[in-house]
Amino acid sequence: MNQGRLTRVLDSMKEQNIPQMIISDPLAIFYLTGKWIFPGERLLALYLNVNGNHKLVINKLFPQEKDLGVELVWYEDTQDGVEILSNYVEKDKVMGIDKIWPSKFLIRLMELGGGSKFVNGSPIIDYIRMVKDDEEQELMRKSSLINDDVMDKLIPYVVKGLTEQELNDKVRELYKEAGCEGVSFAPITAYAKGAADPHHVTDNSKGKHGDCVILDIGGMKDNYASDMTRTVFIGEVSERQKEIYNVVLEANLRGIAAAKPGNRMCDVDLAARNYIEEKGFGQYFTHRTGHSIGLEDHEFGDVSSVNTDIIKPGQVFSVEPGIYIAEEGIGVRIEDLVLVTEDGCEVLNKYTKDIIVVPDGE
Ligand SMILES: [Mn+2]
Incomplete structure (x- = not known):
């Protein structure tokens, strides 16, 4: 990951009391990792936590040769990717959500109790990209x-x-x-x-x-x-x-x-x-x-x-x-x-x- 950009994102998350967030926009993921991944309708989620422990939840159909500087969590088409993602989140804390994350994923995460409150996390990265x-x-x-x-x-x-x-x-x-x-x-x-x-x-x-x-x-x-x-x-x-x-x-x-x-x-x-x-x-x-x-x-x-x-x-x-x-x-x-x-x-x-x-x- 681009350390300068990642640091700016994490600092802004701390400032705004958003301890964790999910980024799904391929442009934002490219901005941070230097890699274009276009998952179509499938789940692609970069999970950031102010305490580290960042994960990229990604379908096995998109194998990555290069080290993206973030731990990859794989899932298959027959698995519930959001449930796998939910194992890594802090369920008792506020969760920032990407403004373009499809509601089919967000609703599932809410059902699983994947955060104490859900807020729009996109302004954090939008202001940095600006x-x-x-x-x-x-x-x-x-x-x-x-x-x-x-x-x-x-x-x-x-x-x-x-x-x-x-x-x-x-x-x-x-x-x-x-x-x-x-x-x-x-x-x-x-x-x-x-x-x-x-x-x-x-x-x-x-x-x-x-x-x-x-x-x-x-x-x-x-x-x-x-x-x-x-x-x-x-x-x-x-x-x-x-x-x-x-x-x-x-x-x-x-x-x-x-x-x-x-x-x-x-x-x-x-x-x-x-x-x-x-x-x-x-x-x-x-x-x-x-x-x-x-x-x-x-x-x-x-x-x-x-x-x-x-x-x-x-x-x-x-x-x-x-x-x-x-x-x-x-x-x-x-x-x-x-x-x-x-x-x-x-x-x-x-x-x-x-x-x-x-x-x-x-
Ligand atoms: Mn113009």
């Missing part, structure tokens, strides 16, 4: 550098007549070519009306002269996600589009300026949101300003107006304000990832935010 250690920061930088490069290669493919789906397929291809494991989320390649709908699903509509095009893309490199959005224009950009673009750009810059230790997450949201409201577009900015990111594209830690958590060095999150006006078929979003430093933040995306108009031959 602050990236040096190794993770380096991986996040690398992942975003590749994303800049993919954006640069993608934009020339934005031409009149290409469907959203064709452009979307291209995105997936470019990440493979760049040496990524794949995309970190379903890419968004949306023209005009689609761009103006934040929940738009990629379809076969074609890009036309004068369209704004939202490109919201990210890849997975060495298990770490990238995520960036740029909005470009086909053939020409109207005065109205330019006005909206510049408001979103300024909101993005103001959000980034507010991303520093001591500020709250909501200060980043409000810095972007207040500016968009001031300019009269408040009703068209319908989502939160961003989200934390790391092993997953969307991680615990919203950049929203209600998150009052204080920002800490090492956090990585997106700043992605947008304006979406359905009746005008205009949508603009500009997104960068930031890594919080001791006195501000490092913007992980270097790709230009100047207005880009791709030629369409007219």
